[in-house]
Amino acid sequence: xxxxxxxxxxxxxxxxxxxxxxxxxxxxxxxxxxxxxxxxxxxxxxxxxxxxxxxxxxxxxxxxxxxxxxxxxxxxxxxxxxxxxxxxxxxxxxxxxxxxxxxxxxxxxxxxxxxxxxxxxxxxxxxxxxxxxxxxxxxxxxxxxxxxxxxxxxxxxxxxxxxxxxxxxxxxxxxxxxxxxxxxxxxxxxxxxxxxxxxxxxxxxxxxxxxxxxxxxxxxxxxxxxxxxxxxxxxxxxxxxxxxxxxxxxxxxxxxxxxxxxxxxxxxxxxxxxxxxxxxxxxxxxxxxxxxxxxxxxxxxxxxxxxxxxxxxxxxxxxxxxxxxxxxxxxxxxxxxxxxxxxxxxxxxxxxxxxxxxxxxxxxxxxxxxxxxxxxxxxxxxxxxxxxxxxxxxxxxxxxxxxxxxxxxxxxxxxxxxxxxxxxxxxxxxxxxxxxxxxxxxxxxxxxxxxxxxxxxxxxxxxxxx
Amino acid sequence: xxxxxxxxxxxxxxxxxxxxxxxxxxxxxxxxxxxxxxxxxxxxxxxxxxxxxxxxxxxxxxxxxxxxxxxxxxxxxxxxxxxxxxxxxxxxxxxxxxxxxxxxxxxxxxxxxxxxxxxxxxxxxxxxxxxxxxxxxxxxxxxxxxxxxxxxxxxxxxxxxxxxxxxxxxxxxxxxxxxxxxxxxxxxxxxxxxxxxxxxxxxx
Numbered sequence: 199x200x201x202x203x204x205x206x207x208x209x210x211x212x213x214x215x216x217x218x219x220x221x222x223x224x225x226x227x228x229x230x231x232x233x234x235x236x237x238x239x240x241x242x243x244x245x246x247x248x249x250x251x252x253x254x255x256x257x258x259x260x261x262x263x264x265x266x267x268x269x270x271x272x273x274x275x276x277x278x279x280x281x282x283x284x285x286x287x288x289x290x291x292x293x294x295x296x297x298x299x300x301x302x303x304x305x306x307x308x309x310x311x312x313x314x315x316x317x318x319x320x321x322x323x324x325x326x327x328x329x330x331x332x333x334x335x336x337x338x339x340x341x342x343x344x345x346x347x348x349x350x351x352x353x354x355x356x357x358x359x360x361x362x363x364x365x366x367x368x369x370x371x372x373x374x375x376x377x378x379x380x381x382x383x384x385x386x387x388x389x390x391x392x393x394x395x396x397x398x399x400x401x402x403x404x405x406x407x408x409x410x411x412x413x414x415x416x417x418x419x420x421x422x423x424x425x426x427x428x429x430x431x432x433x434x435x436x437x438x439x440x441x442x443x444x445x446x447x448x449x450x451x452x453x454x455x456x457x458x459x460x461x462x463x464x465x466x467x468x469x470x471x472x473x474x475x476x477x478x479x480x481x482x483x484x485x486x487x488x489x490x491x492x493x494x495x496x497x498x499x500x501x502x503x504x505x506x507x508x509x510x511x512x513x514x515x516x517x518x519x520x521x522x523x524x525x526x527x528x529x530x531x532x533x534x535x536x537x538x539x540x541x542x543x544x545x546x547x548x549x550x551x552x553x554x555x556x557x558x559x560x561x562x563x564x565x566x567x568x569x570x571x572x573x574x575x576x577x578x579x580x581x582x583x584x585x586x587x588x589x590x591x592x593x594x595x596x597x598x599x600x601x602x603x604x605x606x607x608x609x610x611x612x613x614x615x616x617x618x619x620x621x622x623x624x625x626x627x628x629x630x631x632x633x634x635x636x637x638x639x640x641x642x643x644x645x646x647x648x649x650x651x652x653x654x655x656x657x658x659x660x661x662x663x664x
Numbered sequence: 665x666x667x668x669x670x671x672x673x674x675x676x677x678x679x680x681x682x683x684x685x686x687x688x689x690x691x692x693x694x695x696x697x698x699x700x701x702x703x704x705x706x707x708x709x710x711x712x713x714x715x716x717x718x719x720x721x722x723x724x725x726x727x728x729x730x731x732x733x734x735x736x737x738x739x740x741x742x743x744x745x746x747x748x749x750x751x752x753x754x755x756x757x758x759x760x761x762x763x764x765x766x767x768x769x770x771x772x773x774x775x776x777x778x779x780x781x782x783x784x785x786x787x788x789x790x791x792x793x794x795x796x797x798x799x800x801x802x803x804x805x806x807x808x809x810x811x812x813x814x815x816x817x818x819x820x821x822x823x824x825x826x827x828x829x830x831x832x833x834x835x836x837x838x839x840x841x842x843x844x845x846x847x848x849x850x851x852x853x854x855x856x857x858x859x860x861x862x863x864x865x866x867x868x
Binding site: 214215219220221223225234235237238241242246248251262263275277278280281284326327328342343344345346347349350353354355356358360362392393396397423424426428492513514516517520610611612619629631632633634637638 | 679680681682684686687690691692694695696697698699709714738739740743744745746747748751766768769770773774777778828829830841842844845846848851852855856859
């Protein structure tokens with residue numbers, strides 16, 4: 199038998215139909231749905247008189263539009279209300295399970311999938327959202343799709359896909375102290391570029407990945423799309439199984455142990471060949487901060503904002519110049535000299551319990567700088583409850599952070615949490631595109647530890663010296 | 665879906681790399697529940713000033729580029745968010761074709777679902793087209809999907825492009841993917857019955 203990568207094993211196990219020169223028809227095990235990219239898909243079903251083929255493999259939640267203030271407050275944006283109502287009506291009509299705004303299981307779609315045990319090794323998982331790559335942290339093949347494809351999956355539980363290529367990103371050696379999963383993925387994107395993995399499924403390997411918790415692996419896989427990757431994945435191991443054991447929707451008891459045996463066999467075979475390989479030495483990774491308007495525009499916290507003149511490629515020179523102009527930064531500015539107006543800790547990248555613990559550990563006994571407004575938004579209602587049980591909300595609010603209810607919040611400003619024009623924000627989210635957090639807003643991507651420390655200092659600081 | 669066979673039309677040059685879908689259609693316009701009406705918001709934050717007036721520096725607002733069918737841009741066009749609202753906005757505005765040296769995967773797939781042809785041409789050819797279209801707002805291109813060929817009236821630019829035969833066939837005939845897959849109902853049912861009702865590698 200030929201040696202296979204983990205991706206190839208999962209792909210091969212899901213082929214419903216193949217024909218030369220055509221995309222393969224791939225079976226989908228789990229379809230996650232949210233309010234923004236689904237209304238037109240449900241409308242399409244209705245217009246063609248089609249049903250949802252497998253409502254039992256489909257789960258919906260509300261996350262993008264929902265305000266993160268107290269749930270007793272009404273939603274003021276009538277268009278957001280319409281979209282949320284649409285989702286509720288569509289789920290009722292088509293028999294899809296919905297975790298609505300008030301459900302204790304509600305949260306960001308990529309947080310609740312793993313949390314509720316829907317996300318499992320070996321599955322094919324899709325969602326009308328590019329950060330679906332998050333679920334690959336469990337050794338699943340998970341990718342973002344467009345709304346037409348959402349409709350296709352709703353109607354047929356399959357997807358037509360040309361087989362992507364494979365890419366190994368290996369982090370050799372243990373990570374240095376003070377370097378988090380977020381720094382690892384920012385360093386990777388900084389190295390390969392935002393189109394470096396286009397057309398490829400990334401498998402993250404090496405000691406620097408294996409040592410990460412599931413939360414950390416999800417942070418890494420989450421941003422695979424920011425490197426252009428179709429998906430990102432990590433082979434399941436004991437860390438994965440311990441995270442999953444006993445969760446709702448996973449096999450229980452001896453079935454779980456039987457499942458573990460099969461899940462272990464998913465790992466890439468020795469001798470399997472990737473189409474592309476990138477190797478990064480873990481000891482060279484530093485805490486990272488983005489300075490520009492895409493996630494490849496990053497620098498170590500000890501570094502400086504680049505000078506456009508130092509680029510050879512004309513396209514790069516032009517886009518770096520434009521980015522600095524938008525960001526209101528002078529070339530060669532020291533990263534640690536950049537001062538902040540806002541700090542956002544949350545999102546499907548860094549809104550998990552471990553992220554909130556990390557932020558609280560940094561903030562304990564300190565105060566947010568007077569010039570900064572800082573907020574922490576848990577990724578799910580369950581994470582919020584757990585953090586409150588652990589007393590993390592108290593530590594954070596005493597330090598001057600605002601403590602909110604779960605949602606996408608300021609990751610994409612489709613809800614009331616947005617930046618004002620010109621405001622500068624340290625954010626644990628995934629995208630620093632122009633206007634992403636609010637028109638004219640300036641986003642710097644960082645880890646939760648770096649975000650919390652920057653909130654207190656009022657400017658970026660090297661967390662290793664905190 | 666409207667078939668795409670060939671287009672002869674005006675060209676909007678956008679000399680930028682890595683144009684992301686947050687720029688093509690900013691997040692504040694994703695709350696609509698319809699598929700149409702997004703053209704007015706295309707490139708909103710670049711196209712309009714803070715007071716809502718047209719930004720005269722932005723290419724779509726420059727005289728002579730009205731009614732163009734073809735957008736030409738730098739590499740990695742359509743990166744970022746999976747929002748299909750991006751091709752909806754491009755199509756609603758009137759674009760039938762986007763030419764670039766490379767596209768992001770999800771955007772590329774979304775175009776084919778909406779009768780918009782993404783054409784990959786070499787960087788030098790794209791630059792040549794951008795320069796010509798910047799100099800002359802009346803500059804026109806022919807894009808022929810059947811022949812997989814792009815050329816201008818003077819035939820100074822002549823290029824061929826590659827495309828998966830399946831995608832070419834679907835676009836030429838305006839075929840709906842779901843309809844095609846529905847014909848595979850027996851295969852899907854067989855696959856499901858072989859794996860049990862739970863799906864998944866293990867539980868099936």
